[in-house]
Amino acid sequence: MQWSEISVSIDREGVEAVANMFHELGAGGVVIEDPELIDSYRAGGWEYEDLPPVGPERGVMVRAYLPVDSRLPARLQEIRARVDQILAALPHIEGKIEFRRVEEEDWAGAWKRYYQTTKLGKRLVIKPVWEEYSPSPEEVVVEIDPGMAFGTGTHPSTVMCLQLLEEYVGGGERVIDVGTGSGILAIAAARLGAAAVIGIDCDPIAVKSARSNVELNGIADRVSLRQGDLLAGVQDTAHLIVANLTADLIKVLAGQLDPILLPGGQAILAGIITARQAEVQDSLREAGYVTCEARTQDDWVTLVVQKER
Numbered sequence: 001m002q003w004s005e006i007s008v009s010i011d012r013e014g015v016e017a018v019a020n021m022f023h024e025l026g027a028g029g030v031v032i033e034d035p036e037l038i039d040s041y042r043a044g045g046w047e048y049e050d051l052p053p054v055g056p057e058r059g060v061m062v063r064a065y066l067p068v069d070s071r072l073p074a075r076l077q078e079i080r081a082r083v084d085q086i087l088a089a090l091p092h093i094e095g096k097i098e099f100r101r102v103e104e105e106d107w108a109g110a111w112k113r114y115y116q117t118t119k120l121g122k123r124l125v126i127k128p129v130w131e132e133y134s135p136s137p138e139e140v141v142v143e144i145d146p147g148m149a150f151g152t153g154t155h156p157s158t159v160m161c162l163q164l165l166e167e168y169v170g171g172g173e174r175v176i177d178v179g180t181g182s183g184i185l186a187i188a189a190a191r192l193g194a195a196a197v198i199g200i201d202c203d204p205i206a207v208k209s210a211r212s213n214v215e216l217n218g219i220a221d222r223v224s225l226r227q228g229d230l231l232a233g234v235q236d237t238a239h240l241i242v243a244n245l246t247a248d249l250i251k252v253l254a255g256q257l258d259p260i261l262l263p264g265g266q267a268i269l270a271g272i273i274t275a276r277q278a279e280v281q282d283s284l285r286e287a288g289y290v291t292c293e294a295r296t297q298d299d300w301v302t303l304v305v306q307k308e309r
């Protein structure tokens with residue numbers, strides 16, 4: 001099957017409108033290649049080799065795919081008109097649209113390099129939205145459209161958090177996911193049986209992406225999402241907090257766990273390069289938290305901490 005790849009390169013301000021337009025038109029595999037975002041992740045000590053390495057010289061590339069069928073000419077016309085509208089509403093920004101025909105194997109193959117249905121731990125299965133999968137009765141499927149934000153389940157820190165959630169969510173807990181990205185950890189917690197989950201992210205695009213993934217998984221009644229800076233201003237309490245951030249942010253978060261984390265509760269803290277483990281644990285100890293478990297994969301460590309009794 002042939003697909004039409006639609007690439008819009010646009011200044012950052014127009015990205016959300018373009019991505020929304022693609023989603024509204026039902027385009028598959030919307031992906032945002034933002035060199036600035038990738039640089040900011042790298043500056044935070046992250047290794048983002050699993051993100052697309054290329055991007056436009058300036059601005060952001062938003063790509064989507066539509067099947068080549070009888071509806072395509074009308075849909076491309078609509079996209080052209082909608083991009084023109086976006087540019088007319090934001091006259092100070094620049095944008096360019098390109099179309100290209102690709103064979104299914106080309107784009108599906110490229111995507112699969114990054115996103116495949118993956119079984120993690122004993123029960124969790126992370127499935128990109130466009131793949132088919134028939135789970136066995138004991139499996140718990142988390143469906144993700146990864147285009148909009150970080151969190152596909154391919155990074156070691158995400159993998160370790162998912163595996164630990166499987167162990168620490170027994171059912172009925174209140175969970176907070178700090179730095180929710182695509183919502184992958186929040187959704188996994190809810191699918192594993194948490195009663196109520198709050199996902200927080202400072203990036204409005206991540207919040208939007210997490211919201212659409214929560215809806216995709218049919219758990220909007222149990223997962224709420226909000227924009228915020230770590231746990232600042234959070235009034236809720238939680239039995240379990242999960243945060244896949246960076247060493248520096250985890251050090252700040254250490255001082256915010258009280259009084260949100262309930263007595264006897266755990267925090268799963270990830271995104272820490274092993275070289276900085278001791279320093280992060282010092283900050284946690286100062287805040288009164290002891291490490292009950294430390295897991296390492298590649299150069300990344302994930303800590304499970306709880307309040308010192």
Ligand SMILES: C[S@@+](CC[C@H](N)C(=O)[O-])C[C@H]1O[C@@H](n2cnc3c(N)ncnc32)[C@H](O)[C@@H]1O
Nearest residue numbers: 150151158179180181201202203206229230244
């Ligand atoms: C490494 S991603 C983790 C995504 C997902 N939870 C996962 O495990 O794959 C970190 C996320 O934290 C968010 N973030 C960074 N600084 C933050 C802050 N101060 N407050 C809330 N979220 C933040 C980023 O926008 C990003 O979505």
